[in-house]
Amino acid sequence: MQSDSRHGRPGFTRLFPFVLTAVAIAMAAILLLTAVAQTPNSTPNDARGVIRLRVRVKTGETTKGLSRKRFFLIPGTLEQNKALIQTIEQASIVTRDCYYRSIGGSDALIKWLQEGDCESVYCREIEPRDLEGNTAVPEFQRALVAGEKELPSSDLARKWLTVNLPENVREGFYKTRQRELQRLIKQAEDSARAKVLSVMTDTKGTAFFTELPIGTYVISNLLPIESSNTSILWNCEIEVKPGDLAHEKPFLISNVRDRTVKCVGKEKPLPVCEPTKNSGR
Amino acid sequence: MKEQRSKSHSGNPSSSFSGKFPMLLVVGAFLVGLVLMLLIGNLSATAQTRKRRRPVTPARIDYSKFSHTTEKHRGECLTCHKNPTPNWRRVREYPDVADYPGHAACVSCHRQQFFKGANPEVCLVCHLKSSPRDDRRYFFRNAASARQFSIEFPHDKHQDAIARWRRPSVQTATTGRPRFTKALFSISSAGFDSPGKAYNNCTICHSEQPTPPGPPAGGWVDSFSPDAATFKSVPVSHASCFNCHWKSQPPISTDCAGCHKNATPHISASGVQRISMKFRHAREQHVAECTTCHINITKSATLRGLKPDVPITSCTECHNKDGLRLDVAKELEAIDRNKDFVCVYCHTSNIGRQDPPASHYLIAGREALKRKDIK
Numbered sequence: 001m002q003s004d005s006r007h008g009r010p011g012f013t014r015l016f017p018f019v020l021t022a023v024a025i026a027m028a029a030i031l032l033l034t035a036v037a038q039t040p041n042s043t044p045n046d047a048r049g050v051i052r053l054r055v056r057v058k059t060g061e062t063t064k065g066l067s068r069k070r071f072f073l074i075p076g077t078l079e080q081n082k083a084l085i086q087t088i089e090q091a092s093i094v095t096r097d098c099y100y101r102s103i104g105g106s107d108a109l110i111k112w113l114q115e116g117d118c119e120s121v122y123c124r125e126i127e128p129r130d131l132e133g134n135t136a137v138p139e140f141q142r143a144l145v146a147g148e149k150e151l152p153s154s155d156l157a158r159k160w161l162t163v164n165l166p167e168n169v170r171e172g173f174y175k176t177r178q179r180e181l182q183r184l185i186k187q188a189e190d191s192a193r194a195k196v197l198s199v200m201t202d203t204k205g206t207a208f209f210t211e212l213p214i215g216t217y218v219i220s221n222l223l224p225i226e227s228s229n230t231s232i233l234w235n236c237e238i239e240v241k242p243g244d245l246a247h248e249k250p251f252l253i254s255n256v257r258d259r260t261v262k263c264v265g266k267e268k269p270l271p272v273c274e275p276t277k278n279s280g281r
Numbered sequence: 282m283k284e285q286r287s288k289s290h291s292g293n294p295s296s297s298f299s300g301k302f303p304m305l306l307v308v309g310a311f312l313v314g315l316v317l318m319l320l321i322g323n324l325s326a327t328a329q330t331r332k333r334r335r336p337v338t339p340a341r342i343d344y345s346k347f348s349h350t351t352e353k354h355r356g357e358c359l360t361c362h363k364n365p366t367p368n369w370r371r372v373r374e375y376p377d378v379a380d381y382p383g384h385a386a387c388v389s390c391h392r393q394q395f396f397k398g399a400n401p402e403v404c405l406v407c408h409l410k411s412s413p414r415d416d417r418r419y420f421f422r423n424a425a426s427a428r429q430f431s432i433e434f435p436h437d438k439h440q441d442a443i444a445r446w447r448r449p450s451v452q453t454a455t456t457g458r459p460r461f462t463k464a465l466f467s468i469s470s471a472g473f474d475s476p477g478k479a480y481n482n483c484t485i486c487h488s489e490q491p492t493p494p495g496p497p498a499g500g501w502v503d504s505f506s507p508d509a510a511t512f513k514s515v516p517v518s519h520a521s522c523f524n525c526h527w528k529s530q531p532p533i534s535t536d537c538a539g540c541h542k543n544a545t546p547h548i549s550a551s552g553v554q555r556i557s558m559k560f561r562h563a564r565e566q567h568v569a570e571c572t573t574c575h576i577n578i579t580k581s582a583t584l585r586g587l588k589p590d591v592p593i594t595s596c597t598e599c600h601n602k603d604g605l606r607l608d609v610a611k612e613l614e615a616i617d618r619n620k621d622f623v624c625v626y627c628h629t630s631n632i633g634r635q636d637p638p639a640s641h642y643l644i645a646g647r648e649a650l651k652r653k654d655i656k
Contacts, residue, residue, distance in 0.1 A: 123480065
């Protein structure tokens with residue numbers, strides 16, 4: 001105050017330019033930060049790649065594409081997903097035949113599923129021959145009788161037959177597998193802190209993962225597939241590079257080693273089913 | 282030093298002030314602007330408050346229009362709808378919701394509107410005319426009315442549910458020689474290798490179109506009218522769902538919200554929309570398993586955002602292969618020669634005159650170009 005009065009200027013006037021400068025700098029900084037935050041991210045992180053997966057399985061003398069099987073893409077390397085892979089490899093498998101035996105499924109039902117290589121009753125149409133004669137499936141026959149009581153025709157009761165099947169026959173196997181699958185997916189996503197993608201192979205055993213961020217992934221089927229008398233589990237590392245269309249060179253995976261095969265699955269004999277007291281009805 | 286410092290600070294106040302004047306002017310203007318903005322914002326908020334306080338005349342309600350989003354209409358679906366409706370045997374081959382709710386559903390709340398005058402407008406929700414002498418109703422559901430729900434359908438779950446364990450051997454039991462088969466969309470034994478077995482696949486819902494699609498509003502682009510073989514059908518009734526979901530298997534037929542989700546009212550797009558209008562599903566060379574080209578469908582958990590998911594690589598396996606055909610590369614070269622060239626092999630001109638996407642250039646092994654950059 002003393003000096004102010006000595007120079008003939010009040011304190012506020014002397015400090016005013018500095019206050020204004022400070023405010024202006026602060027405002028400029030805010031504007032700059034806002035502008036930076038709104039600038040679209042055009043870093044190379046935007047680059048995307050594609051994996052063309054081709055799965056071939058050798059059973060006996062025959063090698064063929066593995067159709068309609070789901071494969072998963074887990075972000076990270078094999079090393080980074082070590083704990084998950086150990087869990088996958090140590091998980092006990094409930095095979096299709098063992099599941100249906102465990103719920104007391106009839107021999108005819110198991111044969112019907114085996115004949116069509118089906119996982120569930122939704123796999124193919126239930127036909128008149130599945131309802132009468134030596135090949136009749138008792139579970140289907142009971143469902144038909146129930147359906148005929150509430151639906152206008154026997155034909156509709158057959159076509160809508162699954163609506164009268166018990167839950168464990170209808171979707172028990174699917175749900176059992178889904179529970180295990182969801183547990184593994186959750187573990188994978190928690191570990192990778194990213195979403196696990198999945199695709200299903202077509203009849204030729206081909207599937208595409210598209211729009212993939214560049215990086216390293218593990219391709220896995222998480223739950224082993226059943227092939228003849230063995231189960232096969234794949235856990236392989238793959239690198240996705242920028243602009244990788246992969247349309248010419250598929251990532252070939254198989255259960256047998258070959259120079260073109262990039263990933264060989266681990267094969268194990270299927271577990272033997274424990275017969276249940278109700279089986280064979 | 283002390284004196285010097287003191288001078289530099291305030292020895293010549295007028296010259297120091299004039300030196301900083303432009304900066305002070307800018308900063309001052311900024312601050313004045315800021316104060317003005319705050320004042321205007323405050324004034325506008327006050328005006329809005331005043332506006333809110335003004336007595337509001339209630340808008341006239343149009344009772345001839347029914348909305349499922351009205352608060353009191355958002356109860357359980359079966360409060361009003363019956364499943365199946367009493368008329369289902371006359372109009373359907375299966376138990377279905379085949380009619381509007383009965384009068385009781387409306388009268389329970391709208392007694393006043395229901396008995397208002399000789400021609401109550403509330404009747405027009407379901408009836409063609411508001412008259413006690415004419416009880417005709419719209420077809421259920423009225424295709425002309427806006428849809429108030431979207432459908433939730435997880436393709437991925439359904440793909441899993443119909444999945445087969447593994448394919449049978451391609452060797453025949455009798456000869457032991459490989460058998461050549463052709464995969465089809467149809468639900469028939471020909472679809473897979475096992476004779477006489479009808480496997481469930483995409484055809485359950487997407488079959489051959491019996492008739493050509495109708496033209497869109499404004500007609501077909503380039504007068505190109507696609508035939509029935511161009512597209513596959515989509516489900517239009519509960520028949521495709523109730524065969525599995527009628528009861529037991531959730532979401533069951535009485536759980537309407539299991540599949541129908543409230544949506545902004547919308548009229549279904551008339552006609553078909555497709556980028557490659559000239560692709561025909563039923564062409565012999567195009568007959569394959571759906572997921573061979575629709576590569577993303579098996580991971581689609583919802584219909585929302587579902588768009589054509591066929592990448593160019595599905596086409597160029599045949600249409601851009603050396604020694605076979607070079608349809609993509611040839612049209613890109615045609616654009617090099619004439620930037621106004623319209624790609625017509627797959628597209629109609631509304632698409633064909635646009636810049637080819639980078640994926641097309643990539644597949645032809647070239648750098649992507651924009652038409653405007655071509656000399």
